[in-house]
Structure formats: structure tokens, C-alpha cells
Amino acid sequence: MGTTQMLELIDDYVDHLRFVLGRSEATIRGYRSDLRAFAHSRPSLEAMSLEDCRDALGEAVEAGASRATLARRTAALKGFSAWLFAQGYLSSDVAARLQAPKVGKHLPKVLNEHTAAEVVHKELDEDASPAQQAEVLRDLAILELLYATGMRVAELVALDIADLDPATRIAKVTGKGNKQRMVPFGTQAAAALKAWLEHGRGHFAGNASGNALFLGVRGGRLNVRQVRRLVQAQGDRAGVEGLGPHALRHSAATHLLDHGADLRVVQELLGHSSLQTTQIYTHVSTQRLQEAFKQAHPRA
Template sequence: MQALVRMNLSFHTRKAYQRDLLQFTVFLSCKSVGLQQVSHHTLRQFAAQRIEVDRISSSSLQRELSAVRSFADWLVEQEIIAQNFALDFAIQRPNRPLPGMLDAEIMPQILDQAAPEKERDAQLWCRDKAILELFYSSGLRLSELAKLTLAQLDLARGLVSVVGKGNKTRVVPVGSKAIEALQAWLQLRSSWVASEEDAIFVSERSGKGLSTRQIERRVSLQAERAGISQHLHPHLLRHCFASHLLASSGDLRAVQELLGHADISTTQIYTHLDFEHLAKVYDSAHPRARKKSS
């Protein structure tokens, strides 16, 4: 679609928008509504059909409406319509569900577990430990970690350069424990890697970079090996990174930068500090809450 190319979107975003806009244009065709005739009433009908008839989720509808809004912007630029018919149209967003949580005290149980006795399993643990440590140390997204190359890692300065959503680059600190794990893994990696492969995390069989699905499976497996009953996945590690850092620092803006969130409202889902922690902070810090020493 020429409009999508001109909208300066990435390839994957264009493909997603194309699918979303197809739903909208099919709807308009069935209703015999032209682009110049679209109104908020039309959009309400479209939203109702997608939710009530097609049974899509609210988040999927939000994405489709975002595509429609961007498409309408382009139509205005091309002088096909006079104004963006979707500009002020919105549906109520549902409350975002919070991911699960692992207590900070549980993380060492996973990260500091002993290596397996079998040599092959011990080597896999060396790689998987580096993956787990980097997730928890730097709060990376799964897609970001899977695409990491050697050129993005600077262990000497304890930094990793990450290409996140919207192809935006951010530089994130790497903790000392993660640096140790990565150094150990990189020594082993050279014996596994295929020629000219620059992915940091590779498969022991192919020597090629691990897929996101492979990383998910290895994260879950190592949690099970540590005796953790809760399902561990990369986003949960990112969530623990943000929550534990925020609980210790209270600096929401810093956590926003580290996570690569464009809007701080996205970061605010990580502020669900438990009441017990808040009560302890209050009791220790507020002058009228402290008990007098006997």
C-alpha cells in the first residue's frame, strides 16, 4: 500500500498496519461509506463490530485505531480528506494487568544455583546464566536481548547499547554480576559460534543466534531447575528489574530511561510497591511515626 510506504514506518509495522487497515477498509466497503464520509459515528460502529461481533481484544482494537489514525493523517497530507476523522476519537482503555512478581530474595536462588554436573549441561548453564543476569541487570526486552551483537556490548565500561522500539537506541548499565557471567560465556562462545556470526547468544548446535522462543524456553527451564514454581519468562525478569530498582531508589524517571519507555505513564505500572514496604519506609523515615527509644 503506497500510503504505508509514505508513512515512514518500519517493515514489520507496515505489515501490521496493512492487516489492521484491511479490516477498516473492508468495513467501510460493506457499509458503502467513502473516506470523505467517515465520522466518529462510523468509527463507533467499526469499534462495536470488532469487539462484539469479531471478538477481538480491546488492545487489538486500540492498535487498529492507531493504524486508522495514522492513515487518516496521511490522507490529510495528500489532501484526500479535509481533516483527520479519527483525531479525537478514543475508546476507554482497560486497566493494564500487572505482570507477576518475584521477591528480590528469590532471584539469587535462580542466578546463583550450582552448575549441572554434566559438561554439556554446565556449558548451557554458562550461557543461560549470562542471559538471566543480563535480563535482570539491565531490564532488556526479549527482542532486544535476542538481537544483541558483540559490537553493542562494552564490558570494560559496563554498558550495553540497545536498539528498542521505534529503532530508538539507549545505553544501559550492566551490573558486575552480569559482567562476570558474560565474560565466562564469551570465552565459551568462541568454540560454539558459526563463522561471521555476531549474535552474543548462540545455539550450541547451530552456532547461530538464539531465537526469542529458544531464549524463553531456556529461561523457564533454568527457573524450574532452581526449584521455582512460578513460571519465569523474560518479561517477568524485566518487571523484577524495574520493580526492585524502583523500590530501592524511588526514582521513576531513571527507571523510565532504563526501560526505554517513551511515556512515563507506561513506567507507572511498575510502581505497585507492596504496602508492607511502604509502611516500613514510613515508620523509619517519618518523624511522627518513630517510636521513642526506651
């Protein structure tokens, strides 16, 4: 079952909400939006499991979703799962035990520069097999690019080779609303990308079609979940529990401001439509300044 069929089932479920359960139009619009987003990233019923639902909510948490949004998305997934089970499309109600993640009112997780450097570092074992070395080269390129650009993980996995301009060190990124922006990256990310493209990618390409920048071991385009697992593993290694790709985005933005970048430049780099969204990072930088002052000043 592909995306089209999933979307048809969602439309049928929306009709159930409207004509059988009598839900409000506002609720129906929210549920339809949430379920269609889920279907685009997980386009088949085979990909609808409790783990997949939890992953989708986890991605929403990393993206800064509010408590209300998380509660609605949880309700949408639980209701859709129960309806699919009742209609015979699922053998069990996979989302019955799903609970909305707890999200406190706090500033985004930001790594200090030393920890960020540890997270984006992986050792290349010269005794490893060529395929294992290729995987390390790919992971290094992913980590460096995420931290260098602050791009969203979905934007990263959507990149094609042609979206990179090695000469100018610019990546053409397609963000929310299919809006494109040009994002620069530094020398370390450029070196990691060069190594991956010249010495790593060929080990995974095989008979794969397409020009995806980052490939999985079977030659297909790498997906969001695989990148999330990579970043979490790197966080665990660096002693940062529960690290996600969005934390690298937060860290990149904060470190740019710490070193004097203009707020509107950071807005453009991150692809924020509103400057107000970017301003949260000024609060993060102020908080870090206050912490440093308290630790270092004799009269703090």
C-alpha cells in the same frame, strides 16, 4: 517463503478485508499492524502453527497488552489463517482453535529478591561435556543480563558482541522504534558475560557468521522463544509457575525503586517513552510496602 512474501500475503489479505468484507479502516490498520509484527518474528508460513500463534499472544500478555489488544490480535491471526487455508497456502486452518489469553486487571508479576536470585542461578556441572557447560554459561549470562538491565527479551537477543563495553559495563540496546539507549549492568552480570564469551561461545560459534552475542547450539543467533523457555524452566525450578522474561524486567524495575532509584532513571533504563508507563512500578513498590507492613507491624 521469507518475510517479504509473508508481507505480500498480508497485503493481499488486507485487500480482502477492505474490498470483499468491507471492514472499517480502523480494523484494517489494527489487523495489518498485528500481522506484520507476527511476520517479522515468524517470517514464513512454515512457522505459522497453532503453537506459534499462542506463543505470539503469550508474548503480548507478558508485554502488558490490554484485553482489547489481545482480542484484536487473536481475531487477526484467526482471520488470516482462515484466508490462507481458503487460498490454498495452508493445508489446514491452523488458528481455528486459537483463543485469546485471559488477562485480569492486576499489577505485573514481580519476584521478591530472594526468588529472583534463585531464578537467575544455574549450577555448572564440572562433569558435564564442554558443550553442556557452554550452554550453562550462556544461560547464566542471559539470566543475569535480563535481571541486571530490565531489557526486553527481543532487545537481548538482538545484541551483538560489539554492543557491550566490558570496561564501563554498559550495553548499547536498540529498543522499540529503533531507538538506542545505554544501559549499565553490574559486576555479576559482567562476570557471567565474561565467562560466556571466553569459555562458552566458541563451542557454539563453529562456522556461524555474524557477531551475535548469544548463540544457539547450531551457531545461529538465539531467538526470543528459546529465551522464554529458559526463563520458564528456571521459574519452574524456583517454584514460580508460568514465569516469563518480562517478569524479570518488572522485577528489575521494582527492585531498583525499592532501593531508592529515581523514577526517571528507571524510565531511561527500561526505554519507556512515557513516564506514565514507568509509574506502574511505584504502585507495585507501594503494594509490597503495604504487605510487609501488614505482616510485620504489631498494630497492622
